[in-house]
Amino acid sequence: xxxxxxxxxxxxxxxxxRQPLGTAAQTKDYTEPPAAPLFEPGELTSWSFYRAGIAEFxxxxxxxxxxxxxxxxLKRSSSICSTVGIQGIAWAFGGMIxxxxxxxxxxxxxxxNPAVTFGLLLARKLSLVRAVYYMVMQCLGAICGAGVVKxxxxxxxxxxxxxxNSVNPGxxxxxxxxxxxxxxFVLVYTVFSAxxxxxxxxxxxxxxxxxxxxxxxxxxxxxxxIPITGTGINPARSLGAAIIYNKDHAWxxxxxxxxxxxxxxxxxxxxxQIVIRAIPFKSKS
Numbered sequence: 267x268x269x270x271x272x273x274x275x276x277x278x279x280x281x282x283x284r285q286p287l288g289t290a291a292q293t294k295d296y297t298e299p300p301a302a303p304l305f306e307p308g309e310l311t312s313w314s315f316y317r318a319g320i321a322e323f324x325x326x327x328x329x330x331x332x333x334x335x336x337x338x339x340l341k342r343s344s345s346i347c348s349t350v351g352i353q354g355i356a357w358a359f360g361g362m363i364x365x366x367x368x369x370x371x372x373x374x375x376x377x378x379n380p381a382v383t384f385g386l387l388l389a390r391k392l393s394l395v396r397a398v399y400y401m402v403m404q405c406l407g408a409i410c411g412a413g414v415v416k417x418x419x420x421x422x423x424x425x426x427x428x429x430x431n432s433v434n435p436g437x438x439x440x441x442x443x444x445x446x447x448x449x450x451f452v453l454v455y456t457v458f459s460a461x462x463x464x465x466x467x468x469x470x471x472x473x474x475x476x477x478x479x480x481x482x483x484x485x486x487x488x489x490x491x492i493p494i495t496g497t498g499i500n501p502a503r504s505l506g507a508a509i510i511y512n513k514d515h516a517w518x519x520x521x522x523x524x525x526x527x528x529x530x531x532x533x534x535x536x537x538x539q540i541v542i543r544a545i546p547f548k549s550k551s
Contacts, residue, residue: 301390330411341426364481385531408506428511446526454534
């Protein structure tokens with residue numbers, strides 16, 4: 267109609283979001299929580315801050331311990347058929363993430379991965395101080411986990427590669443980087459979707475089920491990318507194995523397992539915040 271201007275400032279709020287019939291979304295109100303401050307000095311005096319870091323350390327330690335032992339069991343066997351196989355490796359990684367996220371989500375958020383922490387930092391879900399603290403504790407936990415595996419089987423660890431990531435023969439560094447970007451995107455996008463506070467507000471079962479899709483995403487990504495890079499999608503996991511194995515070829519492609527996951531996490535954070543949730547376009551009023 268003439269003389270009636272569209273209020274472009276409303277952006278994504280112009281049209282109300284509608285959910286499928288029968289969901290709790292029809293009856294529950296939701297208020298977007300404020301962004302976490304980049305610097306929150308008060309955290310440093312809180313015991314909950316430190317126990318969250320300890321939880322991340324222990325979870326990453328256990329993650330590396332179980333998964334690298336599983337990889338070593340596969341490598342040292344003369345026949346893949348007599349071991350868990352590649353599918354078993356994928357299940358070990360996905361299953362451990364499922365269990366550990368379930369155990370630590372209420373304490374630290376269950377990140378167990380610097381790329382996940384980085385993505386959540388970009389989305390302002392936690393402070394910069396906490397993000398850096400988590401990443402340090404995750405890397406220390408990974409190093410200790412891989413170190414314990416080497417302590418159990420030192421000769422085999424060095425002989426069979428120690429679970430260190432590298433781009434496999436037949437693939438280029440670009441292939442490896444692309445696989446790590448897309449694989450981490452899948453993981454971090456799943457993390458955002460499974461832990462979305464708005465979904466939790468309307469669907470009470472979401473917090474209970476959150477570890478399941480996250481673990482399943484890790485499992486599926488491993489199935490797809492083990493033949494390419496051995497699957498990193500977790501810089502702490504790659505760093506821990508590389509440091510304890512400490513051979514030249516483990517470091518040749520190591521940058522891929524930091525750059526790829528961080529790019530993938532950033533893209534997932536942007537996609538979820540800008541496209542899925544349309545947060546920059548929502549009215550501040």
